[in-house]
Every structure is written in structure tokens, then in C-alpha cells.
Amino acid sequence: MVFSLVLFLSSQNIEAQRKKKDTKKDVTEEAAKTPKEKTIKDLVKSSEKIEGLFTLYRDTITGSIQMIVCENQINNEFIYFSQISDGVSDVGRINRGSYNDSKVFKIEKYFDRIEFIVQNTSFYFDPENPLSKSKDANTSNGNIASIKIEAHDKKEGAYLIKADDLFLSEVLSQIKNPSLPGESPTAFKLGNLDKSKTKIKNIKNYPENTDIEVEYTYTSPSVFNNGSNAVADGRNVSIKVYHSLLAIPENDYEIRFDDPRVGFFTTQIEDQTSTSSIPYRDLIHRWHLVKKYPDSIISEPVEPITWWIENSTPLEWRETIKEGVLQWNVAFEKAGFKNAMVVKVQPDDATWDAGDLRYNVLRWTSSPEPPFGGYGPSFVNPKTGQILGADIMLEFLHFTNRVLYDKVFELVSVDEPFNDSNTNKDNFKYCSLGEELHQEVMFADAVISADSNSELQMERVKRESMMALIMHEVGHTLGLNHNMKASQLFSPEQLNDADFINGKCLTASVMDYAALNVTRDRTKQGQYDDVAVGPYDHWAIQLGYKPFKTEMERQALLDESTKPEHIFGNDADDMRSPGKAIDPRVNVSDQSNDQITWAIDRIELSNDLMKDVKMRFTKSGESYQELRRVYYLLSNQKGSAANTISRFIGGVYVERAMAGQDGGVQPYTPVSLEDQKRAMAALSNYVFAPNAFNAPNDLYNYLAMQRRGFNFRLPEDPKIHDQVLGYQKNVLSQLLHYNTMQRISDSELYGNEYSLSNFMTELNDAIFKVDIYGNVNSFRQNLQLEYTNNLIDILTGKQAERYNNNAKSMALYNLNAIKTMAASSGDIASRAHKQHLRTLIDNALEEIK
Ligand SMILES: [Zn+2]
Numbered sequence: 141m142v143f144s145l146v147l148f149l150s151s152q153n154i155e156a157q158r159k160k161k162d163t164k165k166d167v168t169e170e171a172a173k174t175p176k177e178k179t180i181k182d183l184v185k186s187s188e189k190i191e192g193l194f195t196l197y198r199d200t201i202t203g204s205i206q207m208i209v210c211e212n213q214i215n216n217e218f219i220y221f222s223q224i225s226d227g228v229s230d231v232g233r234i235n236r237g238s239y240n241d242s243k244v245f246k247i248e249k250y251f252d253r254i255e256f257i258v259q260n261t262s263f264y265f266d267p268e269n270p271l272s273k274s275k276d277a278n279t280s281n282g283n284i285a286s287i288k289i290e291a292h293d294k295k296e297g298a299y300l301i302k303a304d305d306l307f308l309s310e311v312l313s314q315i316k317n318p319s320l321p322g323e324s325p326t327a328f329k330l331g332n333l334d335k336s337k338t339k340i341k342n343i344k345n346y347p348e349n350t351d352i353e354v355e356y357t358y359t360s361p362s363v364f365n366n367g368s369n370a371v372a373d374g375r376n377v378s379i380k381v382y383h384s385l386l387a388i389p390e391n392d393y394e395i396r397f398d399d400p401r402v403g404f405f406t407t408q409i410e411d412q413t414s415t416s417s418i419p420y421r422d423l424i425h426r427w428h429l430v431k432k433y434p435d436s437i438i439s440e441p442v443e444p445i446t447w448w449i450e451n452s453t454p455l456e457w458r459e460t461i462k463e464g465v466l467q468w469n470v471a472f473e474k475a476g477f478k479n480a481m482v483v484k485v486q487p488d489d490a491t492w493d494a495g496d497l498r499y500n501v502l503r504w505t506s507s508p509e510p511p512f513g514g515y516g517p518s519f520v521n522p523k524t525g526q527i528l529g530a531d532i533m534l535e536f537l538h539f540t541n542r543v544l545y546d547k548v549f550e551l552v553s554v555d556e557p558f559n560d561s562n563t564n565k566d567n568f569k570y571c572s573l574g575e576e577l578h579q580e581v582m583f584a585d586a587v588i589s590a591d592s593n594s595e596l597q598m599e600r601v602k603r604e605s606m607m608a609l610i611m612h613e614v615g616h617t618l619g620l621n622h623n624m625k626a627s628q629l630f631s632p633e634q635l636n637d638a639d640f641i642n643g644k645c646l647t648a649s650v651m652d653y654a655a656l657n658v659t660r661d662r663t664k665q666g667q668y669d670d671v672a673v674g675p676y677d678h679w680a681i682q683l684g685y686k687p688f689k690t691e692m693e694r695q696a697l698l699d700e701s702t703k704p705e706h707i708f709g710n711d712a713d714d715m716r717s718p719g720k721a722i723d724p725r726v727n728v729s730d731q732s733n734d735q736i737t738w739a740i741d742r743i744e745l746s747n748d749l750m751k752d753v754k755m756r757f758t759k760s761g762e763s764y765q766e767l768r769r770v771y772y773l774l775s776n777q778k779g780s781a782a783n784t785i786s787r788f789i790g791g792v793y794v795e796r797a798m799a800g801q802d803g804g805v806q807p808y809t810p811v812s813l814e815d816q817k818r819a820m821a822a823l824s825n826y827v828f829a830p831n832a833f834n835a836p837n838d839l840y841n842y843l844a845m846q847r848r849g850f851n852f853r854l855p856e857d858p859k860i861h862d863q864v865l866g867y868q869k870n871v872l873s874q875l876l877h878y879n880t881m882q883r884i885s886d887s888e889l890y891g892n893e894y895s896l897s898n899f900m901t902e903l904n905d906a907i908f909k910v911d912i913y914g915n916v917n918s919f920r921q922n923l924q925l926e927y928t929n930n931l932i933d934i935l936t937g938k939q940a941e942r943y944n945n946n947a948k949s950m951a952l953y954n955l956n957a958i959k960t961m962a963a964s965s966g967d968i969a970s971r972a973h974k975q976h977l978r979t980l981i982d983n984a985l986e987e988i989k
Contacts, residue, residue: 180208180291180300192345193218193387196303196352204304205340206290209247209254211297217246217259218385219528221519222313225341225353225380225495229507230328230367232317234379237494237503237533239517240313244388245284252289254301256311258282261522262409264421269413285311307352308338312383315356328367330377331360341380349386349497356381370508382495386528391428393526398422401701401796402680403621403651403710405518407525423525425518425619426684429480434687438473444482447614450494451486453504458485460603461502464610467673468618471681480685481614497529500617502610506536515571516616530617534609535574571622573612573653576729577605580656583777584668586749586770587658589756597665601656604669611650611673619684625709625726626652626676628733632741635659635732638666645674646731648705653728655738660745675705701796702803708796715787718870719877723794724787724811729780736788736818739781743826746774746781754839763846768858771843775833779867782827786874788819789899790884790892810892817894817902824906827871830920833864865922875903876930878939881947900950908961912974915966921973924958928977931955932984952988955981 184206187197195208221242227234244259260279265272291300306312316330337357344351356379366374397420398406404424411419431439447465449458462483472480486494486501494501518530581601588597626649634640635657647654650670659665679700688694700706709726716728724735732738749756753774757767791811797804826832843858874880884896907927911920934943934951943951959981962974 178291180293180298183291183300190343190345192350193348194345194350194385196343196345196350197300198340198343203340204302205307205343206300207303207306209299209301211299214247214249214254217244217388217523219243219388219521220245220258220312221384221386221497221528223382223495223517223519223531225382227379228367228370228377230371231330231377231379234315234317235507235533236505237515237517237531239519239531242519242522242528244522246281249289249299250286253286254289254299255283255287256285256306258284261407264409264411264413266411266413271413275412307340307354307383308335309333310356313381315379315381316358326365328365328371328374329360329363330358330379331363331375332358334359334376337376344496346498347387348389349384351382351384351495351497353380353382353495355379368508382497384497386497388523389428389521389526389528392430393428393521393524395524396424396426396684398424399683399698401698401706401708401798402683403623403708404619404680404684405616405621407520407522424684425520425525425527427527427618429477429685431476431687438476438478440478441480444480445618446482446484446500448494448499448501449483449485450501450503451488451490453502457606460606461610464607465502465614467607467611467671468614468677468681471673471678472685474678475682475684475686477685494531500530502532502534504534504536515574516613518617518619527617527619532610532613532617534613571613571616573609576653577609577656579773579776580729581605582769582773584656584658586757586773587662587745590749591662601668604667604671605656608650608670611670615649615651615673615677618681620651620677620680622653622710622714623649623651623676623708624653624711624714624728625707625723626674627654627727627731628707628725629674629705630732632732632734632737636661636664636666638664641667643667643671645670645672645677647674648707649674649676649680651677655729655731655742657731658742658745660741660748675703676708679703679706699801702801709794713794715791718874719879722792722883724784724791725793727784727787730784735784736815736822739784740822740826742781743778746777750774750835750839754836754842758842764842764844765846767839768843768845771835771839775835775863775867778826778833779870782823782867782871783874785819785822785826786871789816789823789875789894790880790887791816792883792887792892808887808890810887810890811894813893816899820899820902820906823871823875824902827868828906828923830911830917833867833919861918861922864919865926868923869926872927872930876934878942878944878947881934882944885944885946896946897950900947900954904954904957908958912958912961913963913965914970916970916973918969921969924973924977925980928955928958928980931958932980936984936987955984 184197186201187199187206190196190198194213197206197208199205219242222240224234224236224238224240226236227238229235244261246257246259248255248257258281260281263275263279265275285306287301287303287305289299289301292298293300310316310333316333319329334357337359339355340352341355342351342353358377358379360375363374367377371377398404404426406422406424409421409423411421427445428443429445430442432442433439449461453461465481465483468481469477469479472478486492486499492499494503515533516530517533518527520527584601585598588594588601591597626647629648630641630646635646636659641657644667646657646667646669650673656668657666658668679697683694683697686697688697701708707725709723713721713723713726714728715721715724715726725733727735730738750771753770754767757770758764759766788811793809793811795805795807795809797807840858840860845856881896884892884894884899888895907924911917912924916924931951931954934940935948935955940948959978962977964971964974966974
């Protein structure tokens with residue numbers, strides 16, 4: 141069909157050229173006589189023709205575009221996909237390389253109009269089942285555009301429509317984010333889409349896809365907030381978007397269904413004709429990888445997955461990046477493919493750019509305030525799950541020592557879920573490994589700077605963490621989502637054994653956000669990060685790509701999920717956010733199968749460093765910015781390790797094995813009494829104790845930012861008490877969360893031996909016992925007041941109704957105990973504090989009477 145159209149259009153072009161030579165007079169006379177229906181030929185007279193899947197005509201005078209829709213494209217389906225070519229982080233996730241979801245649309249003709257209808261692909265009806273006749277019931281397709289036909293060439297079977305309305309508006313996809321309820325009225329906002337300034341930047345047309353880059357301009361006559369430095373003029377903001385219309389691939393791609401024991405990105409589809417309680421036909425996302433020699437045990441693919449290193453990539457990183465990508469070939473070999481991944485470098489004089497869908501590019505940018513350090517999006521055919529393209533975005537910031545201090549501080553003091561709500565419903569597409577790693581690399585740097593061979597060690601850290609980041613992001617583009625349980629693979633002793641871990645992935649999977657392996661005993665330091673993909677990765681790649689002869693063969697491989705090295709839990713299960721999930725093993729920024737021991741070690745290591753941080757990080761002739769950075773870095777490490785420990789209290793281990801599976805255990809097993817008590821003791825010691833966050837007092841005199849004009853967070857003095865309370869509040873928000881307390885009560889029925897009363901008594905003791913009868917220092921006063929207010933909130937706060945009665949009774953019991961303990965004693969400040977406590981409690985007791 142494309143070929144016939146091409147022939148027709150080129151002959152037409154010659155015709156147009158010839159016509160141009162006609163005199164103006166003839167044309168106007170002809171038009172004046174009879175208002176003759178215009179032909180395509182007439183209408184594209186002054187246009188440049190751009191052939192491809194949808195042939196386009198761009199007017200050489202006005203730049204406006206028209207599009208040919210062939211008769212044989214009507215009632216056919218196509219894929220629409222868009223990505224951000226360039227944006228500004230001021231307006232949310234609108235950044236270079238951000239992918240939007242792909243969707244299937246159908247072209248229909250309605251009288252004199254061509255319509256673009258987005259198809260609902262979320263449901264499946266067995267065509268054999270009579271119910272399939274009602275398959276459109278109560279689902280909605282989306283008519284996104286209905287455009288008048290300008291001309292019809294019956295002979296060639298082509299319609300011409302004006303395409304500006306399709307591409308120069310938000311018809312194809314919503315670009316500007318809607319205002320959120322409760323959004324600050326002073327927040328930076330995009331103005332209204334300005335049609336006169338919105339324009340087409342670029343058209344690339346190929347037989348299989350039509351790509352149009354559009355620069356949208358949003359204007360507003362006046363703005364309250366002018367945005368960050370990334371915005372030159374807050375009244376006029378440009379966002380560039382690539383729109384792609386693609387033919388649905390015609391191939392023998394084999395769809396594969398999801399299984400909860402392994403973590404692939406999926407497109408969720410529900411079988412409406414199934415009576416099962418799990419009517420899922422969720423398609424995993426995978427590439428169309430086919431053996432060149434199907435009978436060989438190992439064969440090269442017909443078409444490998446080719447990666448291009450963008451020509452903006454620093455030269456010194458290219459080899460490491462390539463090595464990282466090619467590590468996946470080891471996993472593919474187990475799935476029967478040799479050289480499944482190929483890496484090339486984009487030439488400096490390449491005529492294509494990284495936004496070109498036909499190229500999978502490892503991209504490199506240095507943006508102001510980037511929202512991610514690495515991001516590995518892919519886009520798929522929604523009908524099959526076949527991955528059609530992918531990119532990886534890397535941000536230079538995350539390989540520097542530049543830190544946005546305010547952000548570092550907020551990271552620990554703000555109690556909010558880390559998972560961004562701006563994700564597609566099935567998948568957590570945004571990856572913050574780059575940010576996590578950035579913190580970890582800076583921590584390693586601080587530790588290593590005391591080593592004798594620190595430069596060499598740092599080279600190693602940088603190289604290994606880059607490898608790990610690349611392997612992780614490439615893993616996403618192969619269809620894998622996160623495995624936040626993978627760090628359970630090795631014990632702290634194994635991680636401290638340089639020979640044992642040499643050459644390995646330090647966890648079961650590169651898809652975790654594991655902490656770097658930094659040993660407290662510096663003589664034991666071996667590898668810092670992953671230099672190979674893990675055993676879980678090998679297994680997952682086989683499940684995604686191995687050409688199985690039978691379904692039984694695939695099931696047998698799935699049944700290996702109970703092997704310790706195939707341990708799996710994703711973002712939905714991870715315990716980053718207080719109160720959200722239940723298995724403490726599924727977490728980020730941790731390491732080893734004994735996270736409590738590991739976390740204590742990390743805190744001790746930070747404490748070791750804090751002792752002489754001033755001496756080591758103050759450089760003659762320089763400001764104290766570096767010292768300030770390291771101080772916050774070490775404190776944050778302690779705060780983060782404390783969070784890891786806190787998740788064990790009330791924790792319940794979750795297993796994904798199916799019933800009857802070899803090696804499978806029951807889905808829910810509460811954390812042992814011993815480990816819960818161990819966690820409580822560690823929190824008591826390292827988070828709540830009067831001296832838990834002690835730093836040499838004269839350090840505070842030096843925590844000054846380097847000045848730069850008037851850019852300053854005011855007032856500028858270090859907020860030490862707020863900072864320490866921030867860490868403690870994070871831990872309390874987990875321990876005293878209504879979900880945690882309810883789970884402790886419930887799990888007493890199925891194996892939890894750390895009862896709610898026992899836990900709450902020990903917590904109360906940890907916060908009061910050592911000092912309430914004497915002097916209470918200012919950190920502890922803060923903590924005790926905060927905790928007392930938390931107990932009061934359980935009874936009378938906004939969330940009070942979410943707490944179970946057992947928790948309420950214990951809160952009341954503890955408040956009475958505190959009131960008794962907090963008798964007037966100690967110095968004046970301590971007496972004032974205790975009086976404050978008693979007054980709060982009295983008022984609360986009065987309220988619940
Ligand atoms: Zn990730």
C-alpha cells in the first residue's frame with residue numbers, strides 16, 4: 141500500500157511542478173467561473189512532500205502541514221507514542237527523554253471526516269465465547285480527533301486532511317499537567333497553549349513510522365512565579381515533544397504472560413470471559429528476540445538489541461558503559477542467545493538524533509535540578525507487550541559532588557511516599573537509583589579519603605557504581621522492574637570477604653537499590669558495587685526470552701523461584717515509606733541478609749568519621765561548604781540506616797511461592813521475637829538515646845555554606861535540633877503508624893511473639909527511662925514531646941479512627957505512665973519540659989473524658 145501511494149504522489153508532484161509554470165491569470169479566471177471542488181493536487185501545490193507511513197505535505201510559505209490518509213488505512217489500527225524532547229523540571233516530570241505511554245488508535249471515516257479513535261486494550265474476550273459479542277459493553281474508546289476531509293482522490297484512494305489540528309494541539313497527548321487540588325497558588329505554572337507560537341520543529345517520515353517534533357509554547361500575560369533558572373521567561377515556556385505514529389509490527393512475536401514470582405513490567409489485561417478468580421492475561425514487556433538458528437542451543441539473534449552511546453557521553457566513561465551493557469549477554473547466553481546485546485557509539489557527525497525511535501540510545505545530559513540520576517524507559521505495543529524502543533537517560537549531576545543541601549535535608553525530614561504518583565498504573569517507570577547511588581558514592585568518598593590509596597579506591601568506586609547503574613537501567617529496558625529484595629543474598633561476613641565477592645553481583649540482582657559495600661574495617665574492603673548481573677537476573681532473562689518448547693518447561697523454570705538466589709520483591713512491596721509495606725527484607729539503601737547488623741555497622745562507621753570530620757574536610761584557603769556537605773551526608777546515612785532497622789518491628793516476611801511448590805513456605809511469617817527485640821535495642825541505642833546524634837560541639841561553628849550573591853536559605857544557621865528530630869520522627873512514623881500497630885496486634889494470632897503491649901512498653905522505656913527522673917537534654921526534650929504528642933494523636937488526632945483499640949489503650953496507658961514519671965525534678969529546663977509534658981497529657985485526658 142505504501143508503494144502505490146508513493147508512486148502516485150511522485151507523479152502528482154511532477155504535475156504540480158508543471159502547473160506552477162501556468163500563468164496566474166489562468167488560475168484566477170478558472171476559480172472565478174465555477175467553485176470547483178479542489179483536488180489534493182490543488183491543495184498541496186505550495187507544499188513540500190514528505191513521504192512515509194502517513195505522507196505529509198508542509199506548506200513552504202506558512203509551514204502548516206497536511207496529511208494523507210489512504211483508504212486502506214481506514215479501519216486499521218496504529219500505535220501512537222510520545223516522548224519529551226525537551227522540557228523544564230519546574231513543571232513536574234517533563235524532561236528530555238521522558239516517555240509517555242503508548243496507545244493503540246484506529247482511523248475511522250465518518251461522512252466527510254477522518255476520526256482518530258484510541259482503542260481500549262485492557263480487556264480480552266475469548267472469541268469462541270458468545271459473550272465476546274458484547275465485548276464493547278461499558279468500555280469507552282477515546283475519539284481524540286475528528287478532522288474534516290479537504291479532498292479525496294478516488295482513483296488513488298487517498299484523503300487529505302489538515303494535520304495542524306492534530307499535532308499542534310494537545311489532541312494526541314496531554315502535555316501540561318493539570319493543577320492539583322491543594323497546590324500552592326504561588327507554584328510555578330505553565331500558561332495557556334499559544335497556538336500562534338506553537339510550531340513543528342522537525343518531521344521524520346519512514347515507511348513504518350511518522351515522527352513529528354513539536355515545540356509547544358505556553359504563555360501567560362503575567363506570572364507570580366518566574367520559575368527556576370532553567371526558565372528564561374516564565375511567561376513563555378517551551379516544551380518540545382516527539383509524536384510518533386507507528387504501524388503495528390507484523391511478525392511472529394510470541395506474547396508471554398506475567399507470573400508474580402518474577403518482576404517484569406506488564407501491560408495489564410483482564411479476561412472478561414473467564415470465571416477464574418485471577419482472570420489475568422497480563423503481558424510481560426520483552427523484545428522480539430528470535431534465534432537465527434532455532435535448532436542451535438546457543439544462537440545469535442536474527443536482530444540483536446542494539447544500543448548507541450550518545451555522542452555527548454564523556455569519553456572516559458564510554459568503555460565502562462559498554463562493559464555494563466554487555467554484561468547482560470551473560471544472562472542471555474543462558475536463554476540461548478549469543479551477542480543478544482550490541483553496543484555502538486553514535487558518531488559525532490551522525491545525521492540522526494537520540495530522539496529517533498529507531499535507535500536505542502544511552503543518553504547523557506547535565507540538566508539543572510534533574511529529577512532522576514538514571515532512567516531507563518521503553519515503549520511497547522499495548523496489544524502484545526513487545527518492546528519497540530528504549531532509551532537510557534543519565535544525569536551528570538549524579539557523578540559529581542554537587543548536592544542541593546535543602547533537598548538532602550528534606551529527604552529525611554519529610555514523611556511522604558517516595559514512589560511518585562505520576563507513574564503509569566502498572567509500572568514504576570521512574571528510577572531513582574542514580575540519586576541513591578550518588579549519596580552512596582559520596583559516602584564511600586568520605587570513608588575512603590582516610591585510606592592511604594584513596595585515589596585508586598575512588599576510581600574503583602566510580603567505575604563499579606557506573607557499571608551497576610548501567611546494568612540496572614539496561615535491565616529496565618529489557619522489561620525488568622525492581623527487585624528490592626535482592627540484597628538478601630549475602631551475609632555481612634561474605635560482603636566483608638574480598639575474595640569471596642570478587643567479580644560478583646553483590647546482590648541477587650542488579651535491579652535492587654542496594655547500598656554500596658563499604659567495610660568498616662578498611663583492611664577487608666573488596667568490591668564496592670556490582671560488576672556482573674546477578675543470579676536472579678539470569679533466571680528472569682530466561683523466563684522472558686528463552687524459546688520454551690512447552691509451557692511445562694516454562695513452569696518448571698518458574699518453580700525455581702524458591703531458590704534463595706531468586707528472591708524477589710518489587711517497589712510495591714518495599715518498605716521505603718512508613719506504614720506502606722510489611723516485609724523488612726524488601727527495602728532500598730540496605731545490604732546483606734542481616735540488615736540490622738549491617739545498619740548498625742553503617743551507623744558506627746558514620747560515627748567513626750564524624751569524630752574527626754572537621755579536621756579532614758576543612759581545606760586551607762577554601763570555604764566550609766565541603767565540611768557542611770560531609771556532615772549532612774554522614775547524618776543522613778545514620779538516619780537512613782535507622783529507618784532500615786525500624787522496619788523489623790511488626791514486620792512480616794512475605795513469600796511468593798505457589799501452593800505445593802517445592803521449597804515453598806507459607807506466605808506470611810512474622811519476624812522472630814529475637815530480631816524484633818534486637819531492632820528495638822538498636823533504635824534505643826542509636827536513634828533515641830540522649831547521645832545518639834552527638835557530634836563534636838565545635839563542629840557546629842563551622843557548618844557554613846559558601847556564599848553566592850543573595851542566594852541563601854534564611855536564616856542561615858544550621859538547624860541541628862530540627863535535623864535530629866527529623867531522623868527520629870521518620871522512625872516514629874513507622875513504629876507508631878496505624879498499619880504497623882494493627883499488624884502487631886493481628887500477627888500475634890499467627891506467630892508474632894513481640895506483643896503490642898511489650899513493644900509499646902519498651903518503646904516508652906527507650907524514650908524516657910534513662911533521663912526522665914533527672915536532667916533531660918535538649919535533643920531528648922524534643923523527642924519526648926514529639927513522642928507524647930504522637931501518643932495523644934493516636935487517641936484524639938486526625939487519624940485516630942484508624943488506630944485499633946489495643947493501640948489506643950496502650951497509648952493511654954503510656955500517657956499515664958509518662959505523667960507519673962515526669963514529676964518535677966532536674967534543672968529548670970528539665971522541669972519546664974516535664975511540666976509541658978504533664979500539661980499536654982492532662983489536656984488530652986480531659987478531651988477524651
Ligand atoms: Zn530502577
